[in-house]
Amino acid sequence: MNKAVILVGGPSRATRFRPLSMHLPQPLFPVGGKPIIWHQIKALSAVKDLREIILIGFFEDFVFRSFLDRCQEEFPEIAFKYLREYSQLGTAGGFFHFRDQIMRGNPKNIFMLYTDICCSFPLNDLLSQHERHGRLGTIMVTKVERSSARLYGCVVVDYETKLAAHYVEKPETYVSDMASTGVFVFHQDIFRYMAQIMDRRANEFEHQRANERAYGRSDDNDDANDANRLRLEQDVLRQLAADKKLSAFLCTGFWRQIKSAASAVPANALYLQKALKENTSFLAAPNPEGPEIVGAVYIHPSAQVHPTARIGPNVSIHARAIVGPGVRINDSIVLDNVHIKDNAAVLHSIAGWDSRIGCWGRVEGSPVTSSDDIDEVTHAGVKVNSICILGEDVQVKDEVFIRNSIVLPHKDLASNKHNEVIM
Ligand code: GTP
Numbered sequence: 001m002n003k004a005v006i007l008v009g010g011p012s013r014a015t016r017f018r019p020l021s022m023h024l025p026q027p028l029f030p031v032g033g034k035p036i037i038w039h040q041i042k043a044l045s046a047v048k049d050l051r052e053i054i055l056i057g058f059f060e061d062f063v064f065r066s067f068l069d070r071c072q073e074e075f076p077e078i079a080f081k082y083l084r085e086y087s088q089l090g091t092a093g094g095f096f097h098f099r100d101q102i103m104r105g106n107p108k109n110i111f112m113l114y115t116d117i118c119c120s121f122p123l124n125d126l127l128s129q130h131e132r133h134g135r136l137g138t139i140m141v142t143k144v145e146r147s148s149a150r151l152y153g154c155v156v157v158d159y160e161t162k163l164a165a166h167y168v169e170k171p172e173t174y175v176s177d178m179a180s181t182g183v184f185v186f187h188q189d190i191f192r193y194m195a196q197i198m199d200r201r202a203n204e205f206e207h208q209r210a211n212e213r214a215y216g217r218s219d220d221n222d223d224a225n226d227a228n229r230l231r232l233e234q235d236v237l238r239q240l241a242a243d244k245k246l247s248a249f250l251c252t253g254f255w256r257q258i259k260s261a262a263s264a265v266p267a268n269a270l271y272l273q274k275a276l277k278e279n280t281s282f283l284a285a286p287n288p289e290g291p292e293i294v295g296a297v298y299i300h301p302s303a304q305v306h307p308t309a310r311i312g313p314n315v316s317i318h319a320r321a322i323v324g325p326g327v328r329i330n331d332s333i334v335l336d337n338v339h340i341k342d343n344a345a346v347l348h349s350i351a352g353w354d355s356r357i358g359c360w361g362r363v364e365g366s367p368v369t370s371s372d373d374i375d376e377v378t379h380a381g382v383k384v385n386s387i388c389i390l391g392e393d394v395q396v397k398d399e400v401f402i403r404n405s406i407v408l409p410h411k412d413l414a415s416n417k418h419n420e421v422i423m
Pocket residue numbers: 007008009010013056057058085088089090091094114115116182
């Protein structure tokens with residue numbers, strides 16, 4: 001039997017996802033027509049012998065309740081649970097803290113997935129390779145541009161033995177172009193290994209505290225929190241690699257991070273393209289009576305799209321949105337209750353919940369080229385070209401052009417804006 005843990009973080013994380021995470025926790029933000037973590041869950045549901053998925057985070061308990069109820073209905077053969085950390089314990093701290101609950105039923109292997117990624121998730125292939133090589137853990141890696149490798153956790157891989165020989169978190173100089181994807185699988189013995197790391201850390205903290213007391217400075221509460229924090233990358237993976245107990249599995253499908261709000265647009269496109277390849281009925285089908293559908297498009301059944309609108313490619317239109325006559329939308333996410341009036345255009349953008357775009361209005365961002373060029377909002381103090389984002393309840397008046405800008409919630413925009421962050 002196998003299990004999975006998805007790390008969902010908490011309200012103080014995902015700051016780069018603002019203004020969209022001001023309305024909704026990042027894991028529940030929709031890409032490809034579904035919440036970000038639904039895609040992790042869907043992929044896990046296809047893993048052989050996987051019986052339970054546990055979300056670990058420090059959001060309040062109610063946050064994921066209705067989402068998990070819906071998952072329970074959709075995937076009845078899997079049990080779902082949300083476990084709340086009492087404080088932010090780091091990327092391995094909660095996993096270790098809840099080890100007794102995770103180990104209930106004696107799972108042989110435990111997947112761990114980050115939330116802030118979109119991926120083709122070849123999890124059965126990952127599991128097969130993990131079991132074949134029999135090491136304590138397997139990290140899924142992907143090949144990235146050599147020039148952007150410093151942004152990721154980098155893994156030096158021995159291709160013959162699949163050994164992850166070194167792990168370096170965001171190296172300053174070039175180490176490898178194999179980056180950690182935030183997808184891992186561990187043998188159940190990982191908890192014993194982590195317990196040894198925690199013991200060593202407890203001794204170090206005790207030693208440090210004794211020194212601080214000797215010099216008259218001590219804040220026991222801070223120390224207690226720090227002693228329970230455990231970072232998967234720096235504290236566990238690095239040591240596992242050094243001990244030759246870590247394998248690497250190369251993901252050859254798609255992968256990218258969902259860190260900034262802008263990165264939701266390429267993630268949306270990747271998942272819609274996947275749905276198109278799989279030929280699912282989930283996507284809008286071209287219909288001679290219109291609207292004109294180009295490529296991969298998702299339209300929620302309650303949305304109203306005028307037959308003269310032209311939608312796509314790579315567009316998601318969510319519940320109760322209204323899209324008027326002659327509207328053009330491509331590479332965008334249109335959230336619940338948005339109203340886009342006659343002849344407006346929404347290109348490379350996200351239109352936030354309850355926003356209005358007036359007649360002949362234009363909301364336009366720049367196409368995204370690579371994964372590392374959209375996570376910065378400004379460069380050298382200047383707003384960079386990127387996806388255009390309207391926060392919740394933004395009103396764009398008739399004929400107004402908003403280009404490459406990020407607009408915080410509840411703004412009325414009566415004049416054109418270009419490359420601005422509007423607060
Ligand atoms: P950055 O590039 O600095 O953001 O680091 P990273 O790519 O390693 O990501 P990060 O460590 O911030 O988070 C990876 C995943 O773990 C995300 O899904 C987070 O929501 C989640 N996460 C991060 N810290 C915690 C934590 O303390 N507790 C829990 N439960 N989840 C966490």
